[in-house]
Amino acid sequence: MSRILNALRDGVGFDILLVGAALIFLLALAGAPLLYNVLMSFQQVDMFTLGALFRPFVGFDNYVAVVRQPEFWLVTRNTFIFVFGSMAGQFVLGFALALFFAQRFPGAATIRGLFLVSWVMPGLVVGAIWSWILAGDFGVLNVILKTFGIIDTNIFWKSDPNFSIWAVVIANIWLGLAFNMLLLSVGLAAIPRDLYEAAELDGANAFQRFWTITLPMMRSTIGAVLSLGLIGTLQQFDLFPALTEGGPANTSNVAGFWSWQLSFQLYDFAKGATVSVMMFLLVLFASVVYVRSTRHEVRG
Amino acid sequence: MTKPYTPWFLLAVALALAAVYLFPLYWMYVTSLKGSSEIFANPPTFWPRDPDTSVYPEVWARRTMPVYLWNSVVIASGVTAITVILGTGCAYVLARYRNVWIDIGLFCVLMLQVLPASVMVTPLFVGFNQVGLLSYPRTAVVLAAAAKAMPFFVVLVRATFMSVPRELEEAALVDGNSRIGAFFSIVLPLARNGILVCAILTFMSAFGEYIYSKSIIQSPNLQPASVGLSGFLGPNSSDWSGIMAYSAIYVTPILAAFVILQRRIVSGLTSGALK
Numbered sequence: 001m002s003r004i005l006n007a008l009r010d011g012v013g014f015d016i017l018l019v020g021a022a023l024i025f026l027l028a029l030a031g032a033p034l035l036y037n038v039l040m041s042f043q044q045v046d047m048f049t050l051g052a053l054f055r056p057f058v059g060f061d062n063y064v065a066v067v068r069q070p071e072f073w074l075v076t077r078n079t080f081i082f083v084f085g086s087m088a089g090q091f092v093l094g095f096a097l098a099l100f101f102a103q104r105f106p107g108a109a110t111i112r113g114l115f116l117v118s119w120v121m122p123g124l125v126v127g128a129i130w131s132w133i134l135a136g137d138f139g140v141l142n143v144i145l146k147t148f149g150i151i152d153t154n155i156f157w158k159s160d161p162n163f164s165i166w167a168v169v170i171a172n173i174w175l176g177l178a179f180n181m182l183l184l185s186v187g188l189a190a191i192p193r194d195l196y197e198a199a200e201l202d203g204a205n206a207f208q209r210f211w212t213i214t215l216p217m218m219r220s221t222i223g224a225v226l227s228l229g230l231i232g233t234l235q236q237f238d239l240f241p242a243l244t245e246g247g248p249a250n251t252s253n254v255a256g257f258w259s260w261q262l263s264f265q266l267y268d269f270a271k272g273a274t275v276s277v278m279m280f281l282l283v284l285f286a287s288v289v290y291v292r293s294t295r296h297e298v299r300g
Numbered sequence: 301m302t303k304p305y306t307p308w309f310l311l312a313v314a315l316a317l318a319a320v321y322l323f324p325l326y327w328m329y330v331t332s333l334k335g336s337s338e339i340f341a342n343p344p345t346f347w348p349r350d351p352d353t354s355v356y357p358e359v360w361a362r363r364t365m366p367v368y369l370w371n372s373v374v375i376a377s378g379v380t381a382i383t384v385i386l387g388t389g390c391a392y393v394l395a396r397y398r399n400v401w402i403d404i405g406l407f408c409v410l411m412l413q414v415l416p417a418s419v420m421v422t423p424l425f426v427g428f429n430q431v432g433l434l435s436y437p438r439t440a441v442v443l444a445a446a447a448k449a450m451p452f453f454v455v456l457v458r459a460t461f462m463s464v465p466r467e468l469e470e471a472a473l474v475d476g477n478s479r480i481g482a483f484f485s486i487v488l489p490l491a492r493n494g495i496l497v498c499a500i501l502t503f504m505s506a507f508g509e510y511i512y513s514k515s516i517i518q519s520p521n522l523q524p525a526s527v528g529l530s531g532f533l534g535p536n537s538s539d540w541s542g543i544m545a546y547s548a549i550y551v552t553p554i555l556a557a558f559v560i561l562q563r564r565i566v567s568g569l570t571s572g573a574l575k
Contacts, residue, residue, distance in 0.1 A: 014479045014480060014483075015393045015396075015397070017389075018389030018390060018392060018393045019389070019390050019393045019394070019405055021386050021389065021390070022386040022387055022389065022390030022450065022454070023390070023405065023408065025382075025386050025446075025447065025450070026408070026409070026412050026447055026450060026451070029424070029443055029444060029446075029447035030412045030415060030420065030447045030448075031408075031412070032427070033420055033423035033424050033427055034415065034419075034420070034423070036423040036426070036427055037419065037420075037422065037423040040422070040423060040426065045426070050426060050429060051429060051430055053430065097317065100310075100313070100314070100317070101314065103310050104307065105307035105308070105310035105311050105314065106307060106308075106311055107311055107314070108310075108314065109563075109566075110562070110563075111314045111315065111318050112314075112566075113562045113563065113565075113566040114318055114322070114559075114562065115318065115321055115322075116558070116562070116565070116566060116569075117322070117325065117555055117558055117559075118321070118324075120501075120504050120505070120554055120555075120558050120565075121508065121551050121554065121555075122507065122508025122510070122525075122526055122550065122551065122554070123508060123510060124508065124510050124526045124529050124530055125328075125508070125526075125529065125547045125550055125551050126324075127533075128529060128533060128543055128544075128547050129324045129325070129327065129328045129544070129547060130324065131533065132327070132328075132331060132540050132543070132544065133324060133327060135540075137340075138339065138340050138342065138344065140327060140344055143342075143343050143344055147343075174321075174324065177321075178321075179569075182566065182569060182570060183570070185570070186570045231413075231414045234416050235414075235416040235417065235418075237416070237417060237418045237510070237511045238508075238510045238511070238526070241510075241514075241530055241533075242529075242530065242533055255418075256416055256418035256419070257418065259418055259419070259422065260418050260421060260422075260511065260515070263421070263422040263425070263515075264421075264425075264514075264515050269422055269425075269426060272422045273422050273423065276416075276418065276419040276420075276422055277419075279416065279418070279419055280415075280416075280419050283414050283415065283416060283419070286414065287410065287411055287414040290410065290414065291407060291410050291411070
């Protein structure tokens with residue numbers, strides 16, 4: 001007994017205790033639910049069997065039923081538009097801003113830091129503000145676009161089926177742009193200055209320097225930022241209830257929000273679990289990329 | 301290097317970019333100050349004709365904001381407490397050693413960091429229902445949200461611990477301190493600032509928590525401000541000055557804390573998030 005106490009005070013037991021407490025908590029509230037989710041996707045779950053641990057197994061019936069839902073392909077298409085549209089916007093604009101703020105001028109770091117307010121704001125508030133900016137009749141974005149002659153008639157961002165998914169994409173780009181920029185700035189700052197000076201002496205122009213020095217030197221940063229962007233976009237939920245609620249007619253619905261709707265609005269927990277298992281496979285892919293891109297640091 | 305532009309020109313461009321980027325925030329405050337007819341003016345006014353703050357106390361009372369905000373504070377405090385207490389020790393150990401087990405632990409934490417809440421909410425709800433936690437909905441939300449917040453906290457705080465010199469801790473051990481003593485009297489005080497910043501970040505994100513609260517908490521008396529806002533939004537809402545005033549009341553404390561701590565938050569994120 002005293003040996004165990006001593007180990008806790010002085011030996012490896014102390015470390016195991018510290019890690020163990022956190023890992024047990026995480027496994028109970030994240031690992032176990034994940035496995036339970038997979039189990040539920042093969043079971044028949046409804047309001048009557050909600051409290052039961054053992055329910056009738058139905059094999060792949062839930063998966064077949066989900067794929068047969070009329071909105072399945074629409075939601076799949078929207079998920080890809082949302083994910084890749086958001087990632088492309090956040091990354092390209094974030095990279096451009098990071099390059100700009102890498103110049104030396106007074107206040108660069110402070111102004112760059114201010115951009116991050118978008119990231120600390122509650123997602124639902126961001127959604128509410130963009131919902132007002134994107135409003136069809138009185139939204140300020142339509143007014144600005146018309147002033148610059150980009151559009152002639154108002155775009156009903158939230159209620160036009162052709163634009164509804166893009167309304168959420170725009171809000172999500174705004175939300176995640178600053179975080180992308182910040183991480184890319186870190187990568188840029190780590191590139192040794194003399195590389196650029198040497199290249200300039202050899203006559204490389206700005207584009208060549210970007211292509212042959214910046215991009216290759218930032219490969220691991222870009223990998224991490226892109227996979228974090230993918231993960232962050234797949235985690236995005238709050239903008240949907242605030243902006244479009246997946247509508248009109250599911251034209252802005254994505255897997256995450258659909259899964260929640262199936263479970264908590266239609267009380268079809270089996271289908272909700274099935275959709276989220278499908279989505280998790282996508283997340284798994286992203287996380288493998290992310291972990292690979294940070295592995296060199298993990299190994300030390 | 302020849303520079304055709306001056307730093308002051310760059311500063312002006314930077315300020316312009318920031319103004320464009322932060323326009324949505326400005327628009328929130330401006331809209332909240334407009335009267336009901338001015339809101340729907342065409343073209344919209346970019347500065348309210350006669351700023352009117354009367355919507356603030358009205359929304360505060362009509363939407364029972366004190367109740368919602370108090371619940372947000374309770375939930376965010378609970379999440380932060382659990383995350384800091386359990387996450388700090390975990391981050392410390394993961395930062396101190398290098399072996400296969402640490403790699404596996406870190407891999408688990410990274411994998412848990414990527415799980416979307418929308419994937420977890422269905423099994424958590426059904427599981428909480430089975431163990432009876434749904435009778436204590438705020439506690440259930442705190443547990444669920446803490447599990448979501450902790451991996452990111454661990455990753456960030458681990459970077460802080462890695463910057464604490466090992467030699468100081470070893471010297472304390474040589475001087476006869478126990479591991480516990482060295483941890484509490486040497487390592488923790490040195491990492492205090494980093495931990496504090498990460499705790500504040502955790503609090504900020506938990507303050508905006510929505511999906512678990514919306515799914516798990518049924519009673520309006522226990523719901524946080526995010527759920528209160530969603531009830532205000534609806535597809536046919538037109539009370540935009542009210543919604544913007546609600547949003548402004550909700551986010552102004554977060555924005556103030558962020559602006560005050562901006563430097564520390566940015567440096568904490570940049571040292572941790574990529575490692």
